Amino acid sequence: MQRSILHVDMDAFFAAVEIRARPELAGRPVIVGGRAEQRGVVAAASYAARRYGVHSAMPTATALRLCPEAVLLPPRHALYAEVSQQIRAVFLRYTPQVEPLSLDEAFLDVSASERLFGPGEAIGRRIKQEIRDELGLVASVGVAPNKFIAKIASDIDKPDGFMVVAPERVQAFLDPLPVGRLWGVGKVGAKAFERLGITTIGQLRAYTPRLLQQHFGNFAAQLWQLAHGNDEWPVVSEHEAKSVSQETTFARDIGDREVLRAWLLDLTDQVAWRLRRQGLKGRTVQIKVRLADFSTLTRAQTLAQPTDITDEIWRAALRLFEQRLPQPLPPLRLIGVGVSGFDAVQAAQEDLFAAQGRQRQNRIDAVMDRVAERYGRGSLFRAGTPRGK
Numbered sequence: 001m002q003r004s005i006l007h008v009d010m011d012a013f014f015a016a017v018e019i020r021a022r023p024e025l026a027g028r029p030v031i032v033g034g035r036a037e038q039r040g041v042v043a044a045a046s047y048a049a050r051r052y053g054v055h056s057a058m059p060t061a062t063a064l065r066l067c068p069e070a071v072l073l074p075p076r077h078a079l080y081a082e083v084s085q086q087i088r089a090v091f092l093r094y095t096p097q098v099e100p101l102s103l104d105e106a107f108l109d110v111s112a113s114e115r116l117f118g119p120g121e122a123i124g125r126r127i128k129q130e131i132r133d134e135l136g137l138v139a140s141v142g143v144a145p146n147k148f149i150a151k152i153a154s155d156i157d158k159p160d161g162f163m164v165v166a167p168e169r170v171q172a173f174l175d176p177l178p179v180g181r182l183w184g185v186g187k188v189g190a191k192a193f194e195r196l197g198i199t200t201i202g203q204l205r206a207y208t209p210r211l212l213q214q215h216f217g218n219f220a221a222q223l224w225q226l227a228h229g230n231d232e233w234p235v236v237s238e239h240e241a242k243s244v245s246q247e248t249t250f251a252r253d254i255g256d257r258e259v260l261r262a263w264l265l266d267l268t269d270q271v272a273w274r275l276r277r278q279g280l281k282g283r284t285v286q287i288k289v290r291l292a293d294f295s296t297l298t299r300a301q302t303l304a305q306p307t308d309i310t311d312e313i314w315r316a317a318l319r320l321f322e323q324r325l326p327q328p329l330p331p332l333r334l335i336g337v338g339v340s341g342f343d344a345v346q347a348a349q350e351d352l353f354a355a356q357g358r359q360r361q362n363r364i365d366a367v368m369d370r371v372a373e374r375y376g377r378g379s380l381f382r383a384g385t386p387r388g389k
Helices: 013-021 060-066 077-092 111-117 120-135 147-155 167-174 186-194 201-205 209-216 219-227 257-278 310-323 352-375
Strands: 005-010 030-033 042-045 071-073 098-102 105-109 139-144 162-164 243-254 282-291 296-307 332-340
Touching: 005 077, 005 120, 005 147, 013 030, 013 042, 013 077, 030 060, 042 060, 077 098, 077 105, 077 120, 077 257, 105 147, 111 120, 120 139, 120 162, 139 147, 147 162, 147 167, 167 201, 201 219, 209 219, 243 257, 243 282, 257 310, 257 332, 282 310, 296 310, 310 332
Parallel strands: 030 071, 139 162
Antiparallel strands: 005 105, 005 139, 030 042, 098 105, 243 332, 282 296, 282 332
8 A cells, every 4th residue: 555644844843832922023033042151052943033044953152143133032842842742632633653753743654544534635734724723833744655755845845835745756856856855964965975966866866876885885775765765664653662762963063062962951851851741761861973974873871770850861861972972073963862661671679869869850850841831941950961050
């Protein structure tokens, strides 16, 4: 059976939620992120701010230099998670096969839902309209026979985009696109292809796998398959997932360790929140980084006890980042944090003092979740993190 996959991506999600709460900000450049004096980074920017060159993962100080009139707001991840759940509820009306990538985007496999609700295009339009009508937010939607094509399609006409790529149109759709659209390449990696005279996916498709391997090693096989529109990865629903992770790809490689640490903390916050929301605890913390040459490094640590505690995940992620990666660390184009090992057997009972310490951290997380929801993240800091120094 031909698959019908949707990729739904909320437009400037964090900023859009803030503007919805404060309608007077509509049309103004809005930046959601940490404060410049604390080496904060941009978590999201409205499209009005993006016109000035502001983008996520950019240091807030740089963003404010580009757009001095921007309205800077602290992130409220608890609020965004609540809205994300409301969006997820819309998805679940049409299929249980929902794979969230983050708070603001997800894949949906609606192949088995078409008998009841009509073709994927009709389902995509209904979801887009219901999100607008019920939540006052705008989503861009891509409809395609696989995840790779659907994700490109949702981004091709942003904001407020809707794109359908039928199976017979996949190659015609891909060929004229910049090679940077391929997963794992991006704007920075595209420069390596330019040196070979490759600027479009169609030009890359003309290369043989062997020739590509000479230049890109083991990454070549994946590139060749994607250039031909081949992607067999299934949509994995959240209850089937064996890990919870967050990652971000930077528009430009970042070598500033303080900025990378701040971004690592932000991703850890989101992972820990998702774990608590789903009632999950994991024993293995993993970080993932991608370098400018496309090489990807992962490092993992198994903890003594399963956890959903932000501070425990953060300290493990930071150890991996500072002690297990090559030094000096070259600039990165991607960084991610994940937690897995949900089925691991509980370790021996903790001693009384360790248990009391974890209970204290649980209470801290609960308080910070409530404060973040009401006042925005940035009102409190954890000791020992870059923002708490």
